[in-house]
Amino acid sequence: MKYVFYSIVCLVLFFRPVMAGDTADVEKMLKEKIDAVIVVLQNKKLDQKNRNERIIDIVNSVIDFQLMARLSLGEKYWPGLSEEEKKEFTDLFIRRLQDSYVEKLELYSDETVVYDAPQTAKNRIHMQTHLISKGNRVSMLYKLYKSKTEWKVYDIEIQGVSMVQTFRSQFDGFLETGTFAELLEKLISPDQFSVDSVEQSKNIKK
């Protein structure tokens, strides 16, 4: 009888995290990934290209860039595109998103990253992180949804500014007058202001 009881206790202990531990899983997963990213970021031996590639490798399994691209265009424009257009847009835009994400991390996380406990919001999980650099504290909020198998990030808010939302309203504004081809053009040509200022600031800071 005693052992039946113990095995029930064991069952409860082992199975509880599967059901109620989603937030704990998410917290652990995100922490692992972001910590790994920070380690790569602080490795000054790597050149920028290598570093970015490694970081993207790390976060690719947690951040659903595909979905972010689709959401940024939204239901107004996405369904009307041909398969090639969808692919071209996704490829271009994902690169842009990734660059932007890595650069923000690089800019703001000189020292450490502090994590808040994740919050559930309906069927989503939100996890707030704070990037700490000298005399500066920037909040980065990861919003996750449950895909078929796992939790994935579908939007990131930096200081309360949602990436998806911002790109969406920009695309909206642009496509009101411009064509989709022109938008792709815009996404291809990187901005005339390169990263040199960021690099420079890094060198001087260190």
Place this chain on the structure above:
Amino acid sequence: MRAHHCDLKKLQKFKQIVFLSLTFPFLYVSIPYAHVAYDFSSLMVDVIPKRITDESTIENEYRWTGDYVSWMSVSSEAVPATDETASDRFTESQAEEYFGFEEEFEEEFKERPESKVFDPLHGYNRFMTKVNDKFYFWLLKPTASGYRKVAPQSVRLSINRFFNNLLFPVRFVNNVLQLKFKGAGVELARFGVNTTLGVVGFGDPATKWFDLNAYPEDFGQTLGYYGIGGGFHLVLPILGPSNLRDTVGLVADFYLDPICYIGTCYADDWEPAIGIQAYKGFNYTSLHIGEYESLKKDAIDLYPFLRDAYEQSRKREIAE
């Protein structure tokens, strides 16, 4: 009798060992599969109701789950046919489910009419954004970069902290006005610690040693807290994106800032105060070179991008 007792004990022990050795492997084996079972069951829940709504599916369903005879009476060709339709429907319903799932996101990100930025001055704003952009790249950035080379970062950080500490009345008053007494208390403690231990604010022991983080609040946020909307968007010269409410807030905060009294701006002597404010901004910029550039890269069209980003982040700050 004794021997018998001993045997019984042994038997019990044996039973326990058998029980444990049977249950524990089962537990360990079943843990990884629990996920699978869970996922599978949730998948089925999605699929089944949709099948039933489809008329022909009801028929199939009936054929499968209904009485044995009617299932048997179906000809042998019909069985693969039903299999085919079932698989078709499966992908269909998956797509449907997928669409429903996107809908949810649409709901989240769709632009709400009240969040549309009221922008009657967009012509002027666009122009001023360009002016500010040029001001930054042509004047502010080169000079701030030069300053950065001359003054060590630690010095510039200390100066920045000193000015931040001076802004205590702004944060304190606005925390109180918004009835955020915890924030006000922390601010008061921070001011006390940083002004004494931190040597008039050049250091920040409050954060470092006491883990007291600032609660920044300004008058624009206070107005927002009491339900006052942003009004039209307004790009200020040099200071950048703002709106009607926050511009009013800036003026109010300017008067709460002790720098104003160093410069005796209450006696209409503005220059010293504005000079100090300019230096403060300059010093701040030297610590944040690269951020505007990085932000700018996300923009497809700079002005609406900065405007929306500003309004979004203000909305969040007020909601906090």
